[in-house]
Amino acid sequence: MSAASPLRVSLGYSSLTGPRPRNEDFCGAVTPEGPELEAKGILAVVADGVGGHANGREASEYTVRGLLSDYYATPETWAVNKSLDTVLGALNRWLVAHAARTRETAGMATTLSAIVLRGRRFYLAHVGDTRIYRLRGERLEQLTTDHVWEHPELKNVLSRAVGLDAHVQVDYADGDLETGDVFALTSDGVWGQLGDRKIRDILKAAADPQDAAARLAMSAEDGGSQDNCTAVVVRIDALPPDRLRDNIARLHRLPLPPRLKPGQTIDGLTVDALLHESVATLLYRVRDARGQLRVLKTLRPEHSDAEAAAALAHEEWLARRVNDAWFPQVIPHPERSHLYYLMSWHEGATLKARLEGGHRFGAGEVAELGTRILKGLASLHRLSIVHRDIKPDNLHLDAEGRLRVLDLGVAASDGSADGQKFQEINNPGTPSYMAPELYGPKTVAANVQTDLYAVGVTLYELLTRKYPYGEIEPFQHPKFGDPVPPTRYRPDIPAWLEAVLLKAVAREPKARFETAEEFLLALERGANRPLAVPRKSPLLERDPQLGLKLLAAGSLVLNVLLLYLMLVR
Template structure:
């Protein structure tokens, strides 16, 4: 579903001979609508100057054109800031170099609606209002002198000074939101109650945006306004699904909470205990005071609060977690009126595989097979959503008291769902579970996730790693994996063959898909996986044949020696 907006405007010269206001809007098609959004702006040229109209028109036209020429990698606020300041330099230069344009300046109020957020840039005394849930809020501040007799004199305007300070803001969008951009000829003649009354006709379906804009301007003229009157009205009809760009933008506006202690409150959530702490993130078990429900709260470590890369990665993690709606994963819970940077997931009683291993629990082969089958199904669910987990290990596999297996932590997960989602970090994850090719800079793949799952099952059964434990920053050399039967002679041969294929050094020798791996575990001894022999020493793959070969060579050599003796 795309972003759909009902828009309309009206402008009138009022009692003046010339209309120095200028109104403009761009509603692009895809892909610009998703990447850059739609933009609307009003400007009120400074009266008493020949350049007032030129300043307002040039500023609005320049902003609408140049905004879409900025790089897509720039945040919206950065793009607006760069464009408006460039326009200010040109307007200020024209006003100072051309006598007939002396004092050339204008107010400017603009808003960008992109995805599920709005962004605005403002200078001067034109205004931006938001009507939401029947309540009208003014989002901008007038840049005028504080003294009553000087409130019509601007302290900031485009072209007024070579240096321009621009007010910026942003916030989430909701369906039904109504925005009003108006010059002082409109808002100065009407109370906020009257503005709200006119805009409310949009919500009731009594009028469209064009009719409301016209009604506002006509009302201002009838009220005896002494200035030009312009009103631009936008109503949000439908919102698109949240994309990664929106999630990253939203993460920038929220502060990171300090370290929390049991009993403390964050919004309406009470902290029960700290669950886990890493260098980048913190996890807490919390209780929602509204519902009494136990949840998991994940947030950035306060030391990473000012790191844009960490904020983006955290937003990316939350965005991915929202998209894996399946029983194999904790589910993200919507956090309403969130005032801090965090996200919530369901909390489940139970332990991770690593916790059970650390507690000394030993798993039988049937138990490991059951765990492996469910783990591979979870990985398959991720792969069907074009998501690579990249950190499958016992610490991220949770065995719930409800009998469900859940995969945790999407901190280094990677998705092919968006172009900006690419991650140039092939070794992200835990070293002992990284596939051999990743140490050579090869990118992660489905096979690397399945390799990590194979190492996890190998470790669960044997408490050893197939290639030995690998320390961080170590550059390992991979030989042949140690057969798990060396540590667990009771492991069935068919299961050993499955694990050896899963952790093969060459990615081409491993399982290609999760479905193939799952089938190998499920069919078990009834249709066993053949033993991979390529590259394996003869002494390991068939010791009896080795000794028969040695005996045959010995006989041949003895016969040859006997022949030489007889000939002499």
Template sequence: MPLQLTIGQASDAGPRERNEDYCGAATPQDEQLATKGALLAVADGVSGNAGGREAAEMTVRGVLSDYYATPETWETKAALDKVLSAINRWILSQAASHRDMAGMATTLSMIVLRGRHFTLAHVGDSRVYRLRNGELQLLTTDHVWDRPDMRHVLKRAVGLDQQLLVDYAEGELEPGDVFALMTDGVWDRLPQKDIHAILSLYQSPQMAADDLVAKALAQGGQDNASALVVRVEQTGEENLSDLVAEAKRLRVPPRLKTGEQLDCFEVEEILHESRATLLYKVKNLTNGQLCVLKTLQPLMADDVESCNGLLNEEWLGKRVVAHYFPQILPVSTERRSALYYVMSWHAGDNLQQKLDSGQHFSAVDVAGIGIRLAKGLGALHRLNIVHRDIKPANLHLGDDGKLRILDLGVAMSPAVGNLRPGTPGTPSYMAPELFEGEAATPQSDLYSAGVTLYHLLTRRYPHGEIEPFQHPRFGTPVAPTRYRPDIPQWLENIVLKAVAADPKTRFETAEEMLLALEVGERRPILPPPRTPLAGRMRGWHWVLVLSLLMNAFLLYLLFVS
């Protein structure tokens, strides 16, 4: 069930000529409500400045629009922080370039309600209260000076400093929770017991907001007064789980043959099958479009992890809109009778198929593939998604010349909630730190990309082939020129840097690796430092060295005696 809210807001200039407060709320529908949530904000422009109202309004309007423009795979706090930092810079630039706006700044208290959780962001002296089970709790701290004569002087505000420091808090939602966001024109005139009484009295958030503002002004308030009240009528499901709740009732379809139909799709051929998955080339009978239908093997019907992986792959794939990835095609829940998803079909083969068919990749070919792969990974990492299984079999080279990254089945993002996909990757392409149980990162993806380029050049692996049951040791990788002397030095240096055992010596970002590949021979990078001899030597190596030294010493004693 989706999140259901009731919202009310009120704002009054009071005895002042101008209302420098600003309130706003955004309550998107359907999928966006589940992924991004509802956002509510109250701002109070700094009094006495000509730009106070402008700062408050543009801050609230900016965060309401820009937050929903951030990728859905970003964590809420990260998205808010990115948006607020940009708004802070914009207000500072306006104050610097317009004399009548000098000193413009604003408080901001906002809350994102999503699924069963809330995220609060706060700076300044506006406030957020929560009424739960009859108990009223203040969730924010006023950023003002402690001295009595300076208690209205802000220490923090949007537009006050180059570095914006925002308080964040997170918590669980419960049905019946009431949140009240208000400026100091309300809370400064009303004791907390009066706020408690008003929020408890009304079932209607609008009536509560109106009464808060009216009573604050009736108590002699000389400031603008604004209140925004929201009641949680029903909590939603966990982020991704909410989107796939309907899909969970779907069963894995039986194995399909050429000519058979599943919903509006007719099977033309089986493109690929593994232990867990099946990929069919299908035709959409409604429009004739050729597509790829991905589902699970019938034997995996009761495997929760595999089902979650397929759902996770579809959900993430919908959010990766770039020509470096197949595009997920919409299929409504009503039209889908089984557990599968559909993506765009592209003629061509994956790189492993090309290797198996005997295709030779020149250094120029591999450099070009590396550039496109780095661009694709950069697009993925900017969405806060780590692929975790980059290898030739998951890279498709289309007849149109485009490289596409396949299979997000084990990809990870903070937004996947409880639907955690399976273990990462293919051992020979896995970064050393993953064998130690560390979490996958963009750098581990870049390591896999480096192994992929190495394998395309040499058909070997920089640290040797690794079997699933092995716990390998990693030292200095074998230089690819040992197998292919024709590889240019600049390309070898890039590949060796990508597959370095120590993450600190690898490329930090896909963009850094892309730049190195694009400038190529014109500005070659230095080869990564070799592991010191002492670091490469294992225990038995030291035993051998000590044994040789001891024998040499005994021979010396024999001769001198």
């Protein structure tokens, strides 16, 4: 397979002070290469420090530099808008706090318009009265809306800016790219002087983006602009083929491998054994041309549909981004001509297999396993990925005792495929490990806390071979009372560990751990700083309908008594 051509752009910029004593505009761009270009894209920004205030230049420069730096530090699994919003929120908080320190910095703020070009799409972030235009063919389109007060006497007064309020409200938009598109990011000193028609004529006539940016800024300055004049111009020269998240159709065109038997080969891989078979997927242990063992995951031949193929591609995409020792690693295989992906193989057994093999886990061993599980899960949550199926079957100890979290087949991420939702290959979650709020008519989406609940059930099971609320069968609608204290089955469990487990599997989310780090800290502190053992819930809290039942029963008894008294008279 030949390497896919990347996104290619041409870029130019110009920033002139004009008649002002100081240039309070600031602009910048980052044009990464390789994996960073594919994962995060190209970012260009224009900002205009709020005029009339000291430190306007500092506000615009700090915000642009901070966004250009910190955007690329956000997890690859985050959606573009989430990354931009997180960084801009932090920059806004810093500006507000800094402005409040001294009289000289009071009121420092900046407008901002930013564009991210990634794959075959663009993403905008905008606040204030800088603008982003797009020239496509003969048509110039303003892609942003000016944030100024509508009152005629206040039309030049900003209603929004970074640093203006404690919470910044940013406009976001996105769309498809076409080869030849030209984007112009300008300060109000440019667009306010030139107008849309002149901007279009300059963009059409310029030889290249640098020439266009220079002509925009100089034309505005020569035309009598009373403000700083800044322009960044980006032209789309070439678009990449559909990326992994955009080219599901191409992946689906790869044929599914037939059901394989030991000794058979596929794409230079020799099948060693069938490891696991689910309703939709197959896992084989295979050996590559160098003799190294790998795990091959594919779909069962009868599941050759577009949704299942998209789900497998999504799973591979997530697994590639979890580049952490707590997880198996995806192995590149350029010879792939069938629909599957490869992972690293690790000799050992799952915790479920150890349970079934008769291993009796001690309290100290379970606490140590818990810390390792939570460290792995914390790294996953930092990438905004929720596993959704933590259980002993998906936790593996290799021959050296290293723990790994398996199977991202039903994992969810807010950055998945630019927001595209995938139908899971297998059902998300295993009933006995699913939190109470995942059941019932008012269910919630799986989240960090439901993952942590599953960790609590897992540790409880390792110690007791039971479940805190009993085993839950598929399609069952369980009722949750209070969890059974694990000491009922294992009196040797220390009180501090029981308190941690009961908090982890509490019925109400507000009574549980909020983050993996909080859960981890409770395990690491152990008996030195034990948690308070949760008290048994009041009867009415365990059964909210109990009051109505008692009222109905009392009413019935009273009616019978009245009827009896009427009859005896």
